[in-house]
Amino acid sequence: MPATDPTARPWLDAALPVDTRVELLLAVMTTAEKVGQLHQVANLDADDPDDVATLVAGGVGSSLYASGATAGNERDPGVRREAVEAAQRVALERSRLGIPVLVARDVVHGHRTVFPIPLGLAASFDDGLVERAAAVAAGEAAADGVRWTFAPMVDLSEDPRWGRVAESFGESPVLSGRLGAAFVRGLQGPSADDLADAGRLAGCAKHFVGYGLAAGGRDYDTVSVGENTLRNLHLRPFRAAVDAGVATVMAGFNDVDGTPMHAHPRLLRDVLRGEWGFDGVVVADWLGVAQLVDQGVAADAREAAALAITSGVDVDMVSGAYAAHLESLVDDGTVATEVLDASVRRVLRLKLRLGLFERPYAATSSPYPATSEPTDATRAVALEAARAAHVVVKNDGVLPLRADATSYLLTGPFVEEGEALLGTWTLDGRGDDVVTPSAAFRHRLGIADDATGERLWVDDGRFADRVQQRARRCDVTVALVGEHPWRSGEANSVTDLGLPPGQLDVLRALAAVGRPLVVVVYTGRPLDLGAVLELADAVTVVWHPGLEAGNALASVLFGDVEPSGRLPVTFPRSVGHVPTSTHQRPTGRPIPAAHDRREGRYLDDLTGPRLPFGFGLSYTSVTYAAPTVSAATAPLGGSVSVRVEVRNTGDRPAPELVQLWLRDPVAQVTRPVAELLDWRRVTLPPGGSRVVEFDVGTDAFTYAGRDGTARVDRGEVVLLTGPHAGDLTPVTVTVV
Incomplete structure (x- = not known):
């Protein structure tokens, strides 16, 4: 595309396609201005001369407003619309190209209206509720000038010693994937075009990938994991978020078998961008690029910058490694111009999709008042x-x-x-x-x-x-x-x-x-x-x-509403049992539940969990009949219906979470002993019953085989229904 006169600013023509506008802008940017779009700083301040100088030079693309690296553990005065817009005004009115700054903040489970922590939201097993909560959070945060948040966290969490299990949706790839996708829709809107609405935020699926496996539950620690476990468990909720249209993905602090995620081209480029077709922004975690030096794969910040951007990290969060070294790395050919331009395109495309060029100021575009107080409507959610x-x-x-x-x-x-x-x-x-x-x-x-x-x-x-x-x-x-x-x-x-x-x-x-x-x-x-x-x-x-x-x-304790929550994680008997989860695969010497007491894996305790995944009581009792299937066989590519009758045998209403689980007894790789497949929420009146039906396509039996590719096998598959992982009744279907 030919060079464009920057004073004309044709990229501001909203009638043009987004990609055309990106190319028009990219054509007039200097290398330094391109690098600036990949540089994220903390707490831009229009009263700080250094920040103003950086903004005027086009040297910053986004700003994270936070108290520090572990902002979730600290209190700050709160983000202020006035401060955000003062910095934005400098970027728009005094820089050469007038590119708006993208303002980010951690809006993890609410902004002014705070919802349960994500692990508590997961106990609802309710996609719609999670989506509505995220939509409220997005509207309130956008009113304060925030347009990007680093949520949802979809790391699978099976080690409760790890503090960040609180930010997760639990241990199940299906539950985490569905709720993560719902959170994305709540933040960004149900369609791709909704992202430009004033009350929406760009979401960020984090931390890609395997962070929940940190050794010993120690935050930031190393991760030892094979391709089978990555693909069949930990990559799945990220794929669900990508399929839901998540705008950004954050690289994890961890390494994966010795390769830090901020320098992992196979997972960031080959899998995330290549296999899945993700075309959004990949952002570093706080200081993640510079920390490649501490992880022992880069000699200095310059080498770290080269490793990160060539591996697929677009935006450097606050480390300054890109700002200090990326221009010279491009000039001397260490980093190809095409690599730099590809990252800048993704950042500019995100800003255009958010409508920042048309509506940069929340004060004139948001339907919410600044720093809005919780309302009756948001409190109801x-x-x-x-x-x-x-x-x-x-x-x-x-x-x-x-x-x-x-x-x-x-x-x-x-x-x-x-x-x-x-x-x-x-x-x-x-x-x-x-x-x-x-x-x-x-x-x-x-x-x-x-x-x-x-x-x-x-x-x-x-x-x-x-x-x-x-x-x-x-x-x-x-x-x-x-x-x-x-x-x-x-x-x-x-x-x-x-x-x-x-x-x-x-x-x-x-x-x-x-x-x-x-x-x-x-x-x-x-x-x-x-x-x-x-x-x-x-x-x-x-x-x-x-x-x-x-x-x-x-309201729950006095019975004004019936308790309906279920455990989204397994509760272990002791710290010595960790990890205990539904990820457990069959061994050469399985332990039947009835024999756990005398043939368990431990001499001093039982092996099974204290409280199983999916467990939870209501104020009545519910019985389950044996499940039945519509046919004993299902053709590959076809489907089968699983039906189970549930009955309320008490005198109060019963909100029941009817769960469907899968066991694949013979596969190319070992599969979980039982894996959550689906669930239905039903409310049974006193003495009432209902037949709950699941329509299951054989694609639900897909898993990654020895070569990492997806496959569905012919043969027997066991489908199980029940109230939780510790009480399941099987029925067998043969895939033909």
Whole structure:
């Protein structure tokens, strides 16, 4: 394409195709300006002379507004529309080409309206709910000038020692893929053209790939994984996000069998771009390019820059390696001009798709007010999501609570908490906006806001002797225990999966009183709940539930809504059992469940999990009939229907998650003992029943064989139905 007069700026003609506009702009850019589009800085400030000079020179393409490398663990004043737009104005009005800056921020599970952490959202098993929550977050963040977020995280997480399990959708590739795709649609809109809408954000599937396998659950550690496990497990949710149209992908901090992901051309170029056809932006993680030096594959930042861009990393997040070295690397031929131009094209295309050239300022384009407060409408979605995150894992009949009981004791470190119930990675949420458990209980019981005693005692549990005395005076104790969000999230791995120090001692004292004890566990990871399950009459796992924490808790415990959450991860018996997940493949000496006690893999404990994937109770009982199939055989490329009757045998409505699992008994490579395939949510009236049907195409049996290519085998396939991974009934189909 011939050179274009930059003063005419023909690329601003919105009537032209996006790719044409990109080429018109690229034709007039200097190498330095091209490099600038790949340089991301932190917290651009229009009052900082150095930042202004960089903007005027066209030396920066995007800015991440964050408090630091581990912003999810820190508080900052919040992103301000005025600051964002002041920096944007410099780029547009004072740089030679007037290319807008793309503003990014971590909007992981909400902006001003905070939803449950992703692991809590995953407990809903509800694609539509996740999509609606992401749409709310996108609208609020876009109102503050943010147009790019680094979510969803679709790393499979089977090691609860790893703090970032809180950011994940759990361990199942199907669940993580479906919810990740739903999150992308919520952020970006259901169609590719929706990305230009003012209330949308560009999403980012992270961390590509295998980050959830960090050795020992230690954040940033190395990953040893074979091609079979990568393709049949860890790549699958990323493929689902790409198929959903995710605009960007982030490279992981980890290496994969010795090759750091920021320098991994086979996975970034051959698989992501080649096999999958991803044409969006690949962004580094914080300092990820420069850290190639620390990982021992680059001698210095210059070599790191060359490795990263030739491997497929388009945007350098805050390390400055591209800004310092990429121009000279192109000039001396170390990096081909075509490689640089391809990355710049992708960045410019993203900015045009977002409509930044037409509507660069949120103040004039967003339908939301700046720094909008949570509204009744956004709180309604947050309440629905928080309720769906509640997973009842034990109930000896004490739940639901009776509102007419004589008295309750509400105790534990979370009773008056707001901030701690938001969870990790809540940069713009405010603890003052959270409905606390104590406020919600008072409201539910019709008690004045500041009242305590008589029908409701509220005690934060600092003095265990006082708490125990009060428990003796009450009909039921509800103890709120678990982790502060500072104990989960990035760089917050642990070696002990028990409750934080002191909490179990208080629970033992409360159990010794002999009155009904309900334990509510707020957490960012699966914990070892063995002792808790023994001590308590009822246990509910709630994760970190967000803005509507108290209202959701009261409505579930008092039975105003039926508990519907299910575990999106396996809960191990102890830290010594880790990893324990549904990824386990058959061994040469399998252990039948009935023989675990005497023939297990451990001498000192059972082998199976404490709580299986998909487990969760309602306030009634549901029975499953044996599944049936529409035909005993299915032609390759055809389908078969699986039907199972579920019946509510109790006197309350039953929200049931009917699950379909797969076992491939003979394959080219070992397959999981059982792998989640699909699920249906149904609500059964008291005494009612329903036949749930799954239409299963044989393409659902696809897996990567020994050579890494996709295949479906002829032969027997076992389909299993049931309420969770530990209670499944099989039926066999033969693919012919």
